[in-house]
Amino acid sequence: MTKKMTPHISESGDNAAILHDMMREIDRLKNFSTRGLKALALFLVVSSAAWSKFPFLPPAETVTALLGPPPTARIISTVLLIYTFFAIALSIARLTSGIEHRSSFCHVAYLTAFYLFYYFGNTLEDNFLAVCGAGITILGTESYRIWNYCATGISEKREAAEYVNRVGRHPPEA
Amino acid sequence: MFTTLVGKALIPVGLAVTGFMVVCCLVLYSAIRDDLNRGEIVHATNLADTVLKSTRYAMHKSDRDMLSTIISNVGAQNGVDHVRIFNKKGTISFSAINDEINRQVDKKSEGCIGCHKEALPVTTLGNMQKARTFKNSHGLDVIAITAPIYNEPDCSTAACHVHPPEQKVLGTLDIGLSRAERNRSLSMLRIQMAVFTGMCLILTLTGIGSLLRKNVFLPLQKLRDYVEAPPVIHGTPQPPPHLPHDLDLIAARYYGAITHGNDKKNDTTHL
Structure with a gap:
């Protein structure tokens, strides 16, 4: 349940400006908190297209005739495993260090590339679940990281706003 | 749940470990299945070559009875779905299933289209291209190998029915497993x-949950209970409970603050 903030406008104009900045930051964090979920939704749309074997793309043979054969499915799967491992490790590292990083949509691009490589190698059906599972894991972890960062930030800003209302100045830096 | 310490500790770990293990298992399963398929094709191709070599003498001697018996015996083996030999016109000359004999197959059907796509048929195929998979009339999965019977030099010079040397393929063996x-x-x-x-x-x-509970959550709960409990009972500050390292420092400082406050209060009362 979200707590509705009604800032108390103190006599000082500075306090009003500080509170206004804090409210803006809270709004920004609220918008940012859904970034991971939007990326996950986009990935699910791409996965639906992959499940239908990309009906809007030209046949794989046409593209491979032009560009040459893609890497073997085994190589693509190995790269997928390595990418998944490091993507999860990076996400957890960012979670523990509490940094803001807007990285969700680039993972959608990388995972789409994996789908396309499997598609052009005619092995998409066999490897669809692996890419889908990797995507849900990576984007799920990213969504949680972003949500957690924003929830912590919003909570801190609300406490700071209450402090400003009570004391009349900006709280000391932690 | 997402905002509690338990949630923050277990959710990312659970999600990451679960997801990664599932992805690893899916990739590994796919790789093993590919290896099994490849091995299956090699085995089936070797079996087809064995059948061809076994029937070679009978073909040389134009002994149709012997050839028919060999085909029937191979077809009766456990795990063999069908065995047939087509002549160069695509008619089934020999088969383990008698009803199929003299039946004409469509060159555009699966198993034939690999060589007969163009006007001039292909005379050599790789192992993987010879194989096809399908469900038979009983709904069972079958892998079939199409092996061409090549016109060897002693075939075109044999005394029985002579094949002209320019004819590269005399017929086809089709075996399904x-x-x-x-x-x-x-x-x-x-x-x-x-x-x-x-x-x-x-x-x-x-x-992870058990270790966290024992080393972190239970001691934190103890500290929390201590801080939330009345600090002084009957004029005596309550000593802190036994806590692991780091938390005992916090409890000790809190106890120190209560004791100091209590002493000051007692001094004021006496004055």
Whole structure:
């Protein structure tokens, strides 16, 4: 349940400006908190297209005739495993260090590339679940990281706003 | 749940470990299945070559009875779905199923289209291209190999029915093998992987959860209970409970603050 903030406008104009900045930051964090979920939704749309074997793309043979054969499915799967491992490790590292990083949509691009490589190698059906599972894991972890960062930030800003209302100045830096 | 310490500790770990293990199992399963398919094709191709070599003498001697008996015996083997020999016109000359004999096949059908796509048929095919998979009339998975019977030099010079030397392919052997055993192996592999993944997950999550509970959450709860309890009972500050390292420092400082405050209060009362 979200707590509705009604800032108390103190006599000082500075306090009003500080509170206004804090409210803006809270709004920004609220918008940012859904970034991971939007990326996950986009990935699910791409996965639906992959499940239908990309009906809007030209046949794989046409593209491979032009560009040459893609890497073997085994190589693509190995790269997928390595990418998944490091993507999860990076996400957890960012979670523990509490940094803001807007990285969700680039993972959608990388995972789409994996789908396309499997598609052009005619092995998409066999490897669809692996890419889908990797995507849900990576984007799920990213969504949680972003949500957690924003929830912590919003909570801190609300406490700071209450402090400003009570004391009349900006709280000391932690 | 997401904002509690338990949630923050277990959710990212659970999600990351679960997801990564599932992806690893899916990739591994796919790789093993590809290897099994490849091995199956090699085995089936070797079997087709064996049948061809076994029937070579009978073909040389134009002994149709012997050839028919060999084909029937191979077709009666466990795991063999069908065995047939086509002549160069695409008519089934020999088959383990008598009803099929003298039947004409369509060159555009699967198994034939690989060589007969163009006007001039292809005379050599790689092992993987010779293989095709389908479901037979009983709904069972079958892998079939189409092996051409090449016109060897002693075939075109034999005394029986002479094949002209310019004819490269005399006919085709088509042998189908059941995939039941392979499907059973894959099914067992899926179950074993699922069980292994489940056990690893349970072990990881319960292990981490138990260690966190013992070393972090229970001591934190004790500290919290101590801080929330009345600090002074009957004029005596309550000593802190036994806590692990770091938390005992916090409790000790709190106790120090209560004691100092209590002493000051007592001094004021006496004055």
